[in-house]
Amino acid sequence: MTTLDQPTRPVAAPASTAGRDRPVRRELGVANTLSHGFLLLWALLTVLPLLWMFISSFKTNGEILADPWGLPGALHLDNWARAWTGAHIGRYFLNSLVVVAGSVSLTMLMGATAAYVFARYEFRGRQVVYYLFVGGLMFPVFLALVPLFFVVRNAGLFGTWAGLILVYAAYSLPFTVFFLTAFFRTLPTSVAEAAMVDGCGHFRLFFRVMLPMARPGLISVAIFNFLSHWNQFLLPQVLMQGDESKWMLAQGLFALSVSQGYAGDYARLFAGLSIAVLPVLAVYVAFQRQVQAGLTAGQLK
Amino acid sequence: MRHGKWPLIVTFLVPPVLLYVVFVVSPYLQAFQISTTDWLGYSPDANQVGLANFKTLWHDDYVWNALKNNAVLLALVPVLTIVLGLFFATMLAMGGRKGRAGVTGVRGGALYRTVYFFPQVLSVVIIALLWKEVYHPNQGLLTAALHGIGLSAPTWLGDPATAFWCVLAVMVWSNVGFYVVLFGAAMSAVPKEIYEAVLLDGASRFTTLRRVTLPLLWDTVQVAWVYLAIFALDGFILVQLMTNGGPNFSTDVIGVRMYDTAFGSETKFGYASAIGVVMFFLTLSVAVLSLRVGRRERIEYS
Numbered sequence: 001m002t003t004l005d006q007p008t009r010p011v012a013a014p015a016s017t018a019g020r021d022r023p024v025r026r027e028l029g030v031a032n033t034l035s036h037g038f039l040l041l042w043a044l045l046t047v048l049p050l051l052w053m054f055i056s057s058f059k060t061n062g063e064i065l066a067d068p069w070g071l072p073g074a075l076h077l078d079n080w081a082r083a084w085t086g087a088h089i090g091r092y093f094l095n096s097l098v099v100v101a102g103s104v105s106l107t108m109l110m111g112a113t114a115a116y117v118f119a120r121y122e123f124r125g126r127q128v129v130y131y132l133f134v135g136g137l138m139f140p141v142f143l144a145l146v147p148l149f150f151v152v153r154n155a156g157l158f159g160t161w162a163g164l165i166l167v168y169a170a171y172s173l174p175f176t177v178f179f180l181t182a183f184f185r186t187l188p189t190s191v192a193e194a195a196m197v198d199g200c201g202h203f204r205l206f207f208r209v210m211l212p213m214a215r216p217g218l219i220s221v222a223i224f225n226f227l228s229h230w231n232q233f234l235l236p237q238v239l240m241q242g243d244e245s246k247w248m249l250a251q252g253l254f255a256l257s258v259s260q261g262y263a264g265d266y267a268r269l270f271a272g273l274s275i276a277v278l279p280v281l282a283v284y285v286a287f288q289r290q291v292q293a294g295l296t297a298g299q300l301k
Numbered sequence: 302m303r304h305g306k307w308p309l310i311v312t313f314l315v316p317p318v319l320l321y322v323v324f325v326v327s328p329y330l331q332a333f334q335i336s337t338t339d340w341l342g343y344s345p346d347a348n349q350v351g352l353a354n355f356k357t358l359w360h361d362d363y364v365w366n367a368l369k370n371n372a373v374l375l376a377l378v379p380v381l382t383i384v385l386g387l388f389f390a391t392m393l394a395m396g397g398r399k400g401r402a403g404v405t406g407v408r409g410g411a412l413y414r415t416v417y418f419f420p421q422v423l424s425v426v427i428i429a430l431l432w433k434e435v436y437h438p439n440q441g442l443l444t445a446a447l448h449g450i451g452l453s454a455p456t457w458l459g460d461p462a463t464a465f466w467c468v469l470a471v472m473v474w475s476n477v478g479f480y481v482v483l484f485g486a487a488m489s490a491v492p493k494e495i496y497e498a499v500l501l502d503g504a505s506r507f508t509t510l511r512r513v514t515l516p517l518l519w520d521t522v523q524v525a526w527v528y529l530a531i532f533a534l535d536g537f538i539l540v541q542l543m544t545n546g547g548p549n550f551s552t553d554v555i556g557v558r559m560y561d562t563a564f565g566s567e568t569k570f571g572y573a574s575a576i577g578v579v580m581f582f583l584t585l586s587v588a589v590l591s592l593r594v595g596r597r598e599r600i601e602y603s
Binding site for chain 1 (some may be wrong): 305306308309310312314316317318320321323324325326327328329335336357385389392393407413414415416417418419420421422423425426427430431433434435439440441442444445447466473474475478479482486487531533535537538542545548556557559560563564570573574577578580581584585588
């Protein structure tokens with residue numbers, strides 16, 4: 001077939017481009033419509049539940065019960081107020097903010113320093129310690145859950161934000177160290193050597209030269225850690241029982257969902273969920289390229 | 302360069318190693334030890350019982366039921382997610398084939414990817430609570446939609462016959478977008494000339510996908526498989542928040558079993574740790590197995 005075609009093609013092509021293009025384009029049109037159909041369908045499936053949640057958060061409970069698909073008659077912002085103050089979602093939100101700010105900072109500091117040493121310095125036992133860290137990527141958190149509960153309690157950190165911050169950071173170290181070690185290795189040695197020749201010490205070299213050069217990698221990992229700490233549920237559930245005023249956002253939402261079952265205040269639940277979703281979606285839309293890169297790199301070890 | 306490196310190594314390495322050993326390594330090691338005791342938690346006495354916990358586990362029908370559910374998830378969630386992910390990634394990457402000029406993405410591809418990725422940035426807690434409302438038997442989105450077109454609706458999460466499938470659907474829903482992006486990134490790394498050569502030879506879209514794209518993407522698909530398998534063995538948060546294993550244990554998974562055993566009405570820490578150890582070995586063997594089975598020759602673009 002191909003051998004038969006070959007001699008005619010180059011001759012015929014320039015002459016009849018316009019005529020040949022039309023059937024191709026029609027076929028393309030059908031395929032494109034089909035692609036867009038499926039793609040749109042999934043986009044709708046993704047967005048609809050979220051959209052429904054936002055819209056419902058402005059309705060009255062009566063409207064939600066009578067017509068789940070309908071639009072709100074008026075914007076009932078009091079639902080949001082009831083969730084923010086009445087259900088303490090505002091307080092839990094700030095609690096989460098404090099803990100996540102602490103845990104991400106700690107993770108980045110410890111992860112970056114350890115990764116830098118692994119990437120740039122030779123010493124005995126380096127491989128062993130490195131694999132000790134990276135091995136943590138393989139284990140399910142479940143196995144550690146029971147003993148962790150007692151380790152944290154015996155350290156006097158049970159039910160404290162400091163405890164959560166340390167635990168979040170410890171469990172984020174495997175990925176952070178793994179990713180950043182690879183990243184520090186890619187940085188040019190020549191710059192480091194030039195700085196050393198100019199009399200720069202080891203510490204100064206790290207903080208003044210290497211850390212700024214590693215910024216893209218640091219940002220990716222920081223976003224990854226921010227999302228995973230912000231979305232953490234299991235660890236606070238186990239380590240932050242009791243004192244409600246210190247709860248994380250996820251715990252507060254769960255409690256709100258449970259109490260909604262009795263109170264029937266659907267609008268308040270939807271408002272609470274919306275409060276939790278909006279900032280994360282805003283951060284995502286603003287930094288989507290970094291978020292997607294960070295999260296996919298996180299899976300592709 | 303070599304002079305005075307030790308102060309830095311020590312100050313930079315000791316704090317992270319300490320933190321990691323105290324909160325990660327030591328709990329994992331202790332878990333294995335606790336699994337061989339009959340420890341009931343808050344009292345300090347724990348007796349060594351050897352493998353008795355594992356023997357009890359073997360005869361525990363609730364554990365077997367949970368394992369069976371995990372097995373179904375393990376069989377279905379990765380396949381469905383990867384097929385849908387590949388399908389949409391292909392649509393996005395090649396939907397706009399321009400005659401013989403080559404392969405282009407569809408218009409608005411970046412927007413689709415942004416939207417598909419939404420569930421990935423949301424907390425699993427929010428996804429679980431939101432879908433619980435979507436499945437609500439009276440005023441949920443789904444029930445209302447079915448009633449709207451004059452059909453009757455099941456009670457979704459309330460019915461042992463449907464609850465499991467409802468949870469499974471949410472698992473797939475929340476993962477597909479991520480793998481669309483992942484596969485999309487891998488596809489864009491494939492040199493365009495390869496596609497152009499194949500198209501010139503007159504290959505159809507489907508052949509292109511099956512014979513060219515998939516083999517080139519194999520590494521990525523395999524990694525996706527391992528992660529989805531680990532995800533399917535866990536499933537804890539979605540199940541606990543949406544159904545808590547019910548109704549009538551129809552959605553129970555091994556993670557919920559373990560959590561209830563350890564932190565439920567009775568604190569059987571020894572037994573719970575034994576479940577954890579089983580989970581650990583299951584996860585490990587699934588990961589190793591899928592890497593083994595999927596091993597093929599690596600393709601590198603020169």
